[in-house]
Amino acid sequence: MxxxxxxxxxxxxxxxxxxxxxxxxxxxxxxxxxxxxxxxxxxxxxxxxxxxxxxxxxxxxxxxxxxxxxxxxxxxxxxxxxxxxxxxxxxxxxxxxxxxxxxxxxxxxxxxxxxxxxxxxxxxxxxxxxxxxxxxxxxxxxxxxxxxxxxxxxxxxxxxxxxxxxxxxxxxxxxxxxxxxxxxxxxxxxxxxxxxxxxxxxxxxxxxxxxxxxxxxxxxxxxNNEHVFSAKTATKTIVLCGSCSKATKSQIESWINKGKTSYAINPNSNIEELYSYIQESGSEILFYSNAVFGDLTNANRDSTFYSNAKKIESLLSKLGAFAYKNAYNRLIVAGGETSGAITSVLNFTSFYIGKEIAPGVPTLIPTHQPNFHLILKSGNFGNKEFFLEALEE
Structure with a gap:
């Protein structure tokens, strides 16, 4: 190496x-x-x-x-x-x-x-x-x-x-x-x-x-050493947004404005209801924290704030695992902490690197599951059309 x-x-x-x-x-x-x-x-x-x-x-x-x-x-x-x-x-x-x-x-x-x-x-x-x-x-x-x-x-x-x-x-x-x-x-x-x-x-x-x-x-x-890896095209996509950054907010807005299916979750959302929503929806769905459209500039970062953030992270992790088990073969995650939690739940530990969606955001293909696409985005990365562009990769 x-x-x-x-x-x-x-x-x-x-x-x-x-x-x-x-x-x-x-x-x-x-x-x-x-x-x-x-x-x-x-x-x-x-x-x-x-x-x-x-x-x-x-x-x-x-x-x-x-x-x-x-x-x-x-x-x-x-x-x-x-x-x-x-x-x-x-x-x-x-x-x-x-x-x-x-x-x-x-x-x-x-x-x-x-x-x-x-x-x-x-x-x-x-x-x-x-x-x-x-x-x-x-x-x-x-x-x-x-x-x-x-x-x-x-x-x-x-x-x-x-x-x-x-x-x-x-x-x-x-x-x-x-x-x-x-x-x-x-x-x-x-x-x-x-x-x-x-x-x-x-x-x-x-x-x-x-x-x-x-x-x-x-x-x-x-x-330099040349190597090319290609992956099959994904067909069913779930987007999970734990980030509340300005960039992610604009990406969620673009998704909604295109008429795509979305669901705002909160720390007390019922996970079984969310599972049902996935099953009833089409092949493209986005979940995001309802806090993303609030004012976090002067948010009181007390124990409740961090507890709620962990609850959102847990909900999104469960949704990622559920989607994976239900034939979704492209998972897009916004937010570093959320990405880490979801990757751990899915037990993916090694990846090939596929196509770059935006600067610093490639498609990851698990080495033991080459038909699955995982896209992990830092909250501040990508233009406002990022989620929509990721559907085209």
């Missing part, structure tokens, strides 16, 4: 796999440590480690590192959300610290940019569509809010090691002006493809990388 990726949630894993697939990599995505040899160029570990206790997250990452001892790769890439995590208890810093120490490394780049989706970094500041992250609509994410745009400030609360800003004017002179240092992180400018190629050229001999999915395809270009 040439590259291993540790993604901090399921949609992040699919996102990473999609960008690698663009470069004709043979990619396998797994949700657990494989018990046997996996034949591929790139192995993506989709772990649910973004919003769990730090010690549990590090233990999951350690298991991957132990696996890689007997399955060596040229690069290990820790992939996290391109809009980072500004909470002091965020896991990005602790996991990066662990990886530096585990591999006895002195540095790792932090590169959350994904210019294709409007996420860029310049002078250490993370932007979303040209707006500083902390001033963008993404600042109020319910689980991973973004209250600061300056990455060194975000890392200072999470990590024990300092950050070095590397602007593009300094790319070519980096090694001349940067003597040996103690453990540290490097935050390079990355706003376009030229920046990405410069970063890879500069650091391509490093073992450890970290960031969003934007840099992955350029890193793999050093080891």
């Amino acid at each position: 040439k590259l291993a990726v540790i993604a901090d949630d399921f949609t992040g894993g699919a996102d990473a796999a999609s960008f690698l697939k663009r470069k004709n990599a043979k990619v396998v995505l797994v949700t657990k440590i494989p018990h046997k040899q996996v034949e591929c160029d790139c192995l993506v570990f989709a772990l649910k480690i973004r919003s769990i206790p730090k010690n549990e997250a590090i233990e999951s990452v350690k298991q991957v590192c132990e696996y890689l001892k007997s399955h060596p790769v040229k690069h290990l890439y820790y992939k996290y959300c391109s809009t980072f995590d500004s909470t002091p208890k965020g896991n990005i810093g602790p996991i990066l610290d662990f990886l530096l120490e585990y591999y006895h490394l002195n540095r790792c780049i932090i590169c959350p940019s994904l210019p294709e989706n409007g996420r860029t970094v310049e002078n250490g500041i993370l932007y979303v569509n040209g707006i500083k992250l902390a001033e963008s609509p993404l600042k109020n994410h319910p689980l991973n809010p973004m209250w600061d745009s300056y990455i060194p400030n975000l890392m200072k609360e999470q990590s024990k090691y300092p950050c070095l800003i590397l602007n593009r004017k300094s790319f070519d002179s980096y090694y001349d002006n940067c003597p040996d240092r103690d453990k540290h992180y490097i935050i390079p400018d990355y706003v376009n493809i030229d920046d990405a190629q410069h970063i890879v050229k500069l650091f391509h001999n490093d073992y450890l990388f970290s960031g969003g999915s934007g840099l992955l395809e350029h890193l793999f270009q050093f080891h």
